[in-house]
Amino acid sequence: MIQKDFFKEKSAHYKSKSGSLYYYTKEGVYRYSNHWGRVANCRWSIEEIEDYKNQNYYVGYANWEDFFKLNSVEKVFYLKVDIEKGISKILKENKSDNDSKYLMSLEFAFKRQKEIKSLFKNYKWAKYYNEDINVLRSDLIKKLINSNKTLQELKLNLKKSLFEKP
Structure with missing residues (x-):
């Protein structure tokens, strides 16, 4: 989880139909959203939130290396x-x-x-x-x-x- 004001200082590179904002860097991606879990072809989890409530907005960050295929059946x-x-x-x-x-x-x-x-x-x-x-x-x-x-x-x-x- 990242501070919510992250996107006040940055302009999003992409805005989804549901209103989520994305900011890309060489190392990873920042996401501002009110829904987490399975999203399109990704599964996002937000950590370090004591009392998570769906529909509340949070900013999360993921390194590119942490992304992997969801349909993987390989034991890796x-x-x-x-x-x-x-x-x-x-x-x-x-x-x-x-x-x-x-x-x-x-x-x-x-x-x-x-x-x-x-x-x-x-x-x-x-x-x-x-x-x-x-x-x-x-x-x-x-x-x-x-x-x-x-x-x-x-x-x-x-x-x-x-x-x-x-």
Whole structure:
């Protein structure tokens, strides 16, 4: 997210039919809009907003290198999660990375991201475990971003492992 007054100092390079403004640089693009998520052939997410409300205007920025095809079925994406801040980000594999990451298709990464958001937002699921929710959440998220097992399977396995503790 960028300060809302960004476009007061700059004139937009493009204005969409819905009223979104775009300002292009060599490094990336600034966008002023009141709608985020899937837009035309892009998926935009706005971060660092405590109380996001659709139809409120925000200014966001994205580097050109962060854009990728939405219809990708190749397993070249992975999730990076900041447990402390409660946010997850989909990243594209960088061939120069030496870290081994669990790679997934873009569609699967979006599904996982939605499940992770739900784990941060909802608390009812944790009452059946008799364990600290932060520990449970962290454990489940680590397993979600490193596995193709369903969230339900992971929760059941977690429950079994907790009952097997001495």
